[in-house]
Amino acid sequence: MTELLLIAFVVVLVGMVAAIAIVGSRRRARRRGQVSRSSAPPLQAPAVPKVAPPPQSAPLAEAPPAIEPAEAPPVERVEPAEAPPVEEEISPKKRFRDRLARARGTFSSALSSMLSRKAIDEETWEDLEEALVRCDVGIDLTQQILQDLEARAKAEGVKDPDGIITLLKDELESLLAGQDRSLVANGDSLTTWLMVGVNGVGKTTTIAKLAKRNVDAGKSVVLAAGDTFRAAAAEQLQVWGERTGAEVIRGQEGADPASVVYDATDAARARHADLLIVDTAGRLHTKVNLMEELKKVRRVIEKAGGGLTETLLVIDATTGQNGLSQARQFSEAVDVTGIVLTKLDGSARGGIVVAVERELGIPVKLVGLGEGASDLMEFEPRYFVDALFE
Amino acid sequence: MFDSLSDRLQGIFGRLRSRGRLSEKDVDAVLREVRVALLEADVNFKVAKSLVARVKDRAVGEDLSKSLDPAQQVIKIVHEELINTLGTSAVKLKMASHPPTRLLLAGLQGSGKTTTAGKLAVFMRKAGHRPLLVACDLQRPAAIEQLRTIGRQVDIPVYSIDPPGDPVQVARDALEHARNMGNDVMIVDTAGRLAIDEALMTEMAEIRQAIDPEAVLLVVDAMTGQDAVGVAEEFVTRVGVDGVILSKLDGDARGGAAISVREVTGAPIYFAGLGEKLGEFDVFHPDRMAGRILGMGDVLTLIEKAEQEFDVEQAKAMEEKIRKAAFDLEDFLGQLQKVKKMGSMTQLLGMLPGIPGIGKINADDFDEAEFGKVEAIIRSMTAEERRKPAIIKGSRRRRIAKGSGTTPADVNMLLRQFGEVQKMMKQFAGVGRKGKRRRMMMPDFPALPE
């Protein structure tokens, strides 16, 4: 009887899916119409944007007007400014490790019990599975990785736990290999980077970090306070602007983010800024209307000649399997070019990005390792994988 | 949902059924699937293990092979175990015998403490209290301003100190202030902190000592993965946790972290945050959460309703049509009628799990009236047109638009989208991605009793 019921249920579901698909896309189409209508006359005569008082630390006037000398090719790889001089001597790897060192402990237990065994047996594989799952790699991908690993171990005649771990690291690294992780900038005109992500992942803080490294590298940086929703979000960005020496362009709380971003793009161009970084309100990827709003922000940047080269999705290292869903939906909406993995200084390992890279091919470009403006690093597969297993 | 536990189990039991009995090995295979489902929902590794062990005990005890529908039986057991872990019913916060009741929020950076503080205050006021919000996040830039703004928005007083000094002192002064002002509830927002941050965890413990709260409430993001356990454990040992609030449940995360945290802390989950607005907050319902973790939505209710509206013969016929992609507008209209009888669309959507390819649909995004329009258009078609929408061209289209009070463009859009739906149905009946045959909508049904 329950089976018959189940069929009935499926039919309802399908009926509903049909209804939903029809009604849903009708609504979307309508909304699209509205959006393009309202943005057609794009913010006539860009009103004088509400410019925040200039930061005291690094007067913008002194910043060179262009990123690079005139001969620079139109698109270049910006080698993101290195860590500030004080920390220069410490190698990036060491720094990565140091930041992560205090988070160690919980994880190693799975592998240490494994290392204490002499041969590879059923339990070895269980330990490895546990280790990967506990990093949030996800059970599906974990099982695929272990299958490949088992085949490789057999083929290469690896028989000791130590050797297996080396192989596993290798396997993971090769999963992450071959990606271009550099941040792209325009050589001779304004470059815009757009930050997106769900609520509280660290978008604004990451913007501060990016602002700092670029200001330190002598570039003039403008920040657009595109989060007009969350209480005091613009103030937060403002504080960071003052601390890092970047100019912040903001609108009213509750204003249309697209119009604030339009004004900011305009202002950045007028000031011949090198880099504009656009903050956006955190939004769950499941909210259709908010994702539409984000698309509009992206369109506005392009329309206003912002020279958008990067749309960075910020993912919090504590995120579980939902990270995949986030990456999928944001990508679909605004064509994400890279991931920033934040809060890796905690005990979470951020293994979900392995699944994201693998499934969607979006490279992880940066890693957040703390709340300060210099706690940002390039993503290095090798360090990341090492950190998983230390 | 069919990519979830019930799908996996139906598959296994379909195979087992033909053999007639369940061996120990079969049961293990089933339990492996249960475990995978839990892990996919972000239930912590260790917690999943102990849950599976409990399910196994019961499955063996209840002798699944004797059950008419072992798959449903296993799901029922898992569901019950999840509820047992989550708590069997919604719980209420205890109030202090000598007001003010002090509630201290704790959690990682970005878990949603400040918004939650505002929501909790609104909730408390609705329950007849006079809450005071206290800004003790002196870490994140503009965090105090954020809480002040929230306070202004909902007209609830916020205690803060300018310039910010020591959060322990702020908490202590706020308590004094609440007493003086007659606030009977005081909600303290604190800085987000990593569980491994010595200094900040010590500070948290000091705040606790200073105000001796009725409850330390750990705010946990519903999207949290395996680390939820580690974090909860640290907060329990360093500060103590009396209750949990689950935030950002309005997304499509399965929310296995709820199980993990609950099992580790033993503290009840009091509330759930369901949106960005300050009113989007409710007491936590363990049963709904259990269904969600299993990817079932509130399926039980839905099945009940479906049972009232659908008879089996018709259902079988429909299924056949869908399989053959012969589902036309006439059928669609019929289904729509029935579905509508089951309740309002938005109500039904709320019960549904995510739909493959579409995801969890936000009921708020829906406009009930749109359904009326769709219906009107189809009703204005002749029977032939409903069966063969391709013949609808110029004059027919105008006639239909006129008859339904819509525009020819509306009619067009409906037709185009129905075409897409038909394509979708073909896919549902067809293959999935990555070579692995992954059915999206149409599970293989166990053989029907003749």
Ligand SMILES: Nc1nc2c(ncn2[C@@H]2O[C@H](COP(=O)(O)OP(=O)(O)O)[C@@H](O)[C@H]2O)c(=O)[nH]1
């Ligand atoms: N420990 C740690 N905290 C971070 C990191 N990045 C951001 N945060 C914190 O996470 C919280 C939310 O960050 P915010 O930038 O406001 O997130 P947004 O809502 O995405 O803009 C703040 O408390 C930040 O200080 C990081 O890499 N490590």
Ligand SMILES: [Mg+2]
């Ligand atoms: Mg922000």
